[in-house]
Amino acid sequence: xxxxEVENLVVDLPVSSxxxxxxxxxxxxxxxxxxxxxxxxxxxxxxxxSLAVMNLLPKRANRRANRLVxxxxxxxNAPNARMRTLRGSRLAMIFQEPxxxxxxxxxxxxxxxxxxxxxxxxPIASARDRAVQLLEKVGIPGAARRLGQYxxxxxxxxxxxxxxxxxxxxxxxxxxxDEPTTALDVTIQAQILHLLADLKREFGMAMILISHxxxxxxxxxxxxxxxxAGQVVESGAARSLFGTPRHPYTRGLLxxxxxxxxxxPGAPLGAIPGQLPSLIGPQRGCAFRERCAFAAPxxxxxxxxxxxxxxxxxxxxxxxxxxxxx
Amino acid sequence: MSETVLELRNVTRAFExxxxxxxxxxxxxxxxxxxxxxxxxxxxxxxxxxxxxxxxxAKMxxxxxxxxxGEILVDGMPISPKDRVAVSRRxxxxxxxxxxxxxxxxxxxxxxxxxxxxxxxxxxxxxxAQVLAMLDRxxxxxxxxxxxxxxxxxxxxxxxxxxxxxxxxxxxxICDEPTSALDVxxxxxxxxxxxxxxxxxxxxxxxxxxxxxxxxxxxxRVAVMYLGRFVxxxxxAGLFASPRHPYTRVLLxxxxxxxxxLGVPDTRIGTAAGMPASELGCPFEPRCPSAAEVxxxxxxxxxxxxxxxxxxxxxxxxxxxVP
Ligand SMILES: Nc1ncnc2c1ncn2[C@@H]1O[C@H](COP(=O)(O)OP(=O)(O)OP(=O)(O)O)[C@@H](O)[C@H]1O
Ligand SMILES: Nc1ncnc2c1ncn2[C@@H]1O[C@H](COP(=O)(O)OP(=O)(O)OP(=O)(O)O)[C@@H](O)[C@H]1O
Ligand code: SF4
Ligand SMILES: [Mg+2]
Ligand SMILES: [Mg+2]
Numbered sequence: 040x041x042x043x044e045v046e047n048l049v050v051d052l053p054v055s056s057x058x059x060x061x062x063x064x065x066x067x068x069x070x071x072x073x074x075x076x077x078x079x080x081x082x083x084x085x086x087x088x089s090l091a092v093m094n095l096l097p098k099r100a101n102r103r104a105n106r107l108v109x110x111x112x113x114x115x116n117a118p119n120a121r122m123r124t125l126r127g128s129r130l131a132m133i134f135q136e137p138x139x140x141x142x143x144x145x146x147x148x149x150x151x152x153x154x155x156x157x158x159x160x161x162p163i164a165s166a167r168d169r170a171v172q173l174l175e176k177v178g179i180p181g182a183a184r185r186l187g188q189y190x191x192x193x194x195x196x197x198x199x200x201x202x203x204x205x206x207x208x209x210x211x212x213x214x215x216x217d218e219p220t221t222a223l224d225v226t227i228q229a230q231i232l233h234l235l236a237d238l239k240r241e242f243g244m245a246m247i248l249i250s251h252x253x254x255x256x257x258x259x260x261x262x263x264x265x266x267x268a269g270q271v272v273e274s275g276a277a278r279s280l281f282g283t284p285r286h287p288y289t290r291g292l293l294x295x296x297x298x299x300x301x302x303x304p305g306a307p308l309g310a311i312p313g314q315l316p317s318l319i320g321p322q323r324g325c326a327f328r329e330r331c332a333f334a335a336p337x338x339x340x341x342x343x344x345x346x347x348x349x350x351x352x353x354x355x356x357x358x359x360x361x362x363x364x365x
Numbered sequence: 366m367s368e369t370v371l372e373l374r375n376v377t378r379a380f381e382x383x384x385x386x387x388x389x390x391x392x393x394x395x396x397x398x399x400x401x402x403x404x405x406x407x408x409x410x411x412x413x414x415x416x417x418x419x420x421x422x423a424k425m426x427x428x429x430x431x432x433x434x435g436e437i438l439v440d441g442m443p444i445s446p447k448d449r450v451a452v453s454r455r456x457x458x459x460x461x462x463x464x465x466x467x468x469x470x471x472x473x474x475x476x477x478x479x480x481x482x483x484x485x486x487x488x489x490x491x492x493x494a495q496v497l498a499m500l501d502r503x504x505x506x507x508x509x510x511x512x513x514x515x516x517x518x519x520x521x522x523x524x525x526x527x528x529x530x531x532x533x534x535x536x537x538x539i540c541d542e543p544t545s546a547l548d549v550x551x552x553x554x555x556x557x558x559x560x561x562x563x564x565x566x567x568x569x570x571x572x573x574x575x576x577x578x579x580x581x582x583x584x585x586r587v588a589v590m591y592l593g594r595f596v597x598x599x600x601x602a603g604l605f606a607s608p609r610h611p612y613t614r615v616l617l618x619x620x621x622x623x624x625x626x627l628g629v630p631d632t633r634i635g636t637a638a639g640m641p642a643s644e645l646g647c648p649f650e651p652r653c654p655s656a657a658e659v660x661x662x663x664x665x666x667x668x669x670x671x672x673x674x675x676x677x678x679x680x681x682x683x684x685x686x687v688p
Pocket of ligand 1: 082085
């Protein structure tokens with residue numbers, strides 16, 4: 040049985056001019072110890088997807104799913120109290136905005152030890168030890184001294200790392216990391232990604248990694264889902280997806296980034312003209328068609344997933360015409 | 366090298382940090398004894414971790430912040446913050462955040478025309494024509510003329526910032542993380558635009574970025590900064606093919622290319638992040654994976670290399686290739 044099953048997840052947000060379809064029917068499974076990365080440009084629904092799993096969506100949001108099951112627990116119908124217990128013990132989240140999960144009026148030490156002691160009865164001294172150990176692992180020097188500091192006394196990068204340590208305090212089964220290293224230096228980024236990979240190996244921690252950095256995703260993920268306008272347009276094992284990207288959007292994204300040794304310095308980079316379409320109102324057809332160089336009339340109709348290789352699915356009706364079908 | 370357009374001579378900038386009423390203010394040296402020359406038409410890139418002093422250096426180049434000591438020359442003439450307005454004709458900035466660097470209450474036309482007004486260039490009619498031509502140049506349409514920043518996407522806002530920086534036909538553009546806040550697809554558009562404008566207008570860029578793949582894509586020369594000091598300065602090709610300083614090497618090893626067969630490298634220097642520089646020896650010594658005894662006791666001198674220089678005890682001097 041997978042650790043997490045998500046089937047046909049929908050998140051609608053009422054806005055003044057109608058309904059905004061932030062997440063429009065996405066499905067994925069996650070096994071223990073597996074890392075799924077979700078990539079896609081700003082506004083594609085990555086954060087809404089993770090907040091939907093954690094049941095932390097904005098109040099007005101309307102969440103529906105055929106299945107939303109974590110280790111046999113039906114998250115779609117779990118009472119709030121049950122969700123609160125799960126979050127912070129077995130499910131943890133690293134938020135995109137670090138200040139949202141640090142309380143300005145408590146010290147770092149207090150918040151880290153509480154994160155553990157809320158859910159497990161451990162002596163305060165061992166909670167402190169674990170806090171220091173994790174702070175050191177996320178690259179915070181003089182960790183013991185930091186315990187007495189308040190969030191506002193730390194730089195943005197340090198706060199981000201404290202948050203990562205806090206999410207790891209309970210040894211969660213699943214961690215959702217929303218752009219965990221975007222604000223950090225590349226050296227620290229490498230160190231934190233290394234730590235997360237260790238935890239996955241040692242304790243079988245599963246992870247949903249949200250990132251728009253294709254380099255990070257390729258190096259860390261077992262499988263990848265590419266999101267566009269609230270939908271998954273391509274998903275598959277990292278090796279298959281990066282080896283043979285098939286959807287025009289995925290290929291466009293990969294052509295946008297300079298890759299040492301692959302792109303010629305100074306030569307124009309690939310570009311995807313245009314912008315994300317409006318997510319307000321009924322959505323039909325391929326959401327990428329306005330920007331797609333290969334669009335044809337049939338792209339305005341319903342688009343089903345095509346399995347290009349076992350486990351590698353693509354949502355594009357023109358795969359055959361593009362020579363990209365199985 | 367081509368004619369020097371920008372030069373720094375032993376530039377240092379310190380800040381006083383207040384420690385409360387009864388304690389002496391501590392001193393933080395954000396930029397320490399930096400010298401550099403940028404040739405006309407070059408892209409000079411500056412990399413280094415957060416807090417290493419990159420933005421402080423950029424602010425001094427723009428005349429927004431005076432150096433504590435040392436000299437900054439543009440076209441061979443020393444500049445001082447007193448002639449900020451004169452400096453701004455020649456050196457213009459593009460900053461990271463297109464959201465906060467544009468006044469939300471000014472229209473696109475007002476934002477782009479402001480430098481012309483400040484410098485008393487042209488009249489209403491010629492300014493309008495110049496702004497429209499510039500909009501076209503940076504890939505915006507005339508319908509954006511009366512738009513406000515709030516109505517534009519991140520990429521469009523960064524195009525407005527570029528138009529504003531270029532309207533006075535500056536010689537040098539200081540780009541401080543110009544694409545870090547943007548999606549990769551928008552980043553590609555902006556990088557393509559910057560390269561195109563450079564070729565057409567003969568611009569010189571001083572380009573700050575923490576994205577080393579981007580730096581490798583567009584730089585001619587690269588300087589690596591560590592705690593306020595330059596530790597290596599090389600040609601692009603030389604630096605990326607054979608980084609010499611141990612810090613540069615760690616930095617390049619940490620670059621994650623989209624290659625699923627390679628995992629995440631274990632660079633092992635992060636745990637000491639934020640360690641103070643050693644007082645006597647090499648500033649990088651506390652974190653350096655190859656540090657030797659001499660590194661703890663003696664400040665390393667500059668080692669000349671065929672295409673630049675570095676400061677590390679363990680690097681052998683190599684003769685410079687005299688062109
Ligand atoms: N509180 C909200 N009310 C209304 N719409 C929202 C709200 N939060 C997000 N949205 C919209 O929902 C869509 C999906 O947003 P989401 O935050 O999931 O994107 P994302 O993929 O995480 O983007 P980013 O990379 O910028 O973090 C966007 O169109 C966004 O504008
Ligand atoms: N006005 C100021 N007063 C006191 N300290 C300052 C001031 N401006 C910068 N500093 C300090 O100087 C050092 C260099 O800062 P700077 O902003 O130049 O770094 P940076 O390399 O641009 O970093 P980042 O990559 O995070 O933008 C930092 O330690 C910073 O805290
Ligand atoms: S379905 Fe059509 S528009 Fe969409 S990606 Fe495929 S070819 Fe392009
Ligand atoms: Mg998000
Ligand atoms: Mg900076």
